[in-house]
Amino acid sequence: MRHLNLDQLRTLIAIVDLGTFAAAAKALHLAQPTVSLHISELESRLGAPLVIRGKGRILPTASGAVLVEGGRKLLRDTEDLVDATRRRHEGRTGRVRLSASTGVVLDMLTQVLEALEAEHSEIDVEVSILVTSEAIARLAAGTLDIGLVAMPAPVVSGLVVSPWREQPMMAFVPQRWKAPKRATPAWLARKPLIFNEANTSMHQLTVAWFAAAGLAPRPRIELNVDTAVRRLVEAGYGAALLPSQPDADTVPAERVQIVPLMPALTWRLGVAHRPRSMLDGATLNVLNVLAGLGSASASA
Secondary structure, eight states, X not given: OOOOOHHHHHHHHHHHHHSSHHHHHHHHTOOHHHHHHHHHHHHHHHTSOOEEOXXXXXXXXXXXXXXXXXXXXXXXHHHHHHHHHHHHHTTSSEEEEEEEOHHHIIIIIHHHHHHHXXXXXXXXXXXXXXXXXXXXXXXXXXXXXXEEEESSOOOOTTOEEEEEEEEEEEEEEETTSOOOSSBOHHHHHTSOEEEEOTTSHHHHHHHHHHHTTTOOOOOSEEESOHHHHHHHHHTTSOEEEEEOOSOGGGSOTTTEEEEXXXXXXXXXXXXXXXXXXGOOHHHHHHXXXXXXXXXXXXXX
């Protein structure tokens, strides 16, 4: 037996609801002979009469009533399936695997997730905390969709890395220290220091800043979580070079001084992903939100 035809099923339900072939034809924008053909083909396929024809209102047979009841659910499920498929294609739903470096987590990731919730609440964003090298490797392997990475990022064929945001690096110094108006490499090198871990771009940027002044200080400790680094600064354990804090309320002024660097140092972030032609709608929508939050639009 051939499968049910959804258009024919819709016709049967319209006849039962409206009571006549003519009314169903008008509602479905079909010719009346087409409506009659739909019912006769359904009855032939099922081997059972489905409607009681007469001069008055057309009623379903017992078999027809079973088909109408189940058909309503089938049509609803079909419409839901079509809508879900369209929503996925348009990027209104889906899952996007996003990574951020530790330098992004405290300061900007909350902004990103809040914007995504406001604009695309049905997109499931799966967040991983990865250093730049790990993010690039996973993007290349296809196990990550978007990476917020430190610039300059490694150049890998098949990946796009676009500038996103910039933040000045600052010296976070315990309040009890007597700090200059601008912190130089020479001044900081004489102090106990807290660095990010050696496999991070933040560590490399910090080491290069000191090296340009001919210095190579050894930190007291290396950590990979900026929040923990700031807490150690608050406790007076040492000073750290970190991106400027957008929300000053999160840094207790009575315990931490935020001092500009001399020479200035900038933390640059980028958005890494595969070419846009290879991305689904949900990933493209997340990229568009990121572009709106950045100082430079992502391109492909």
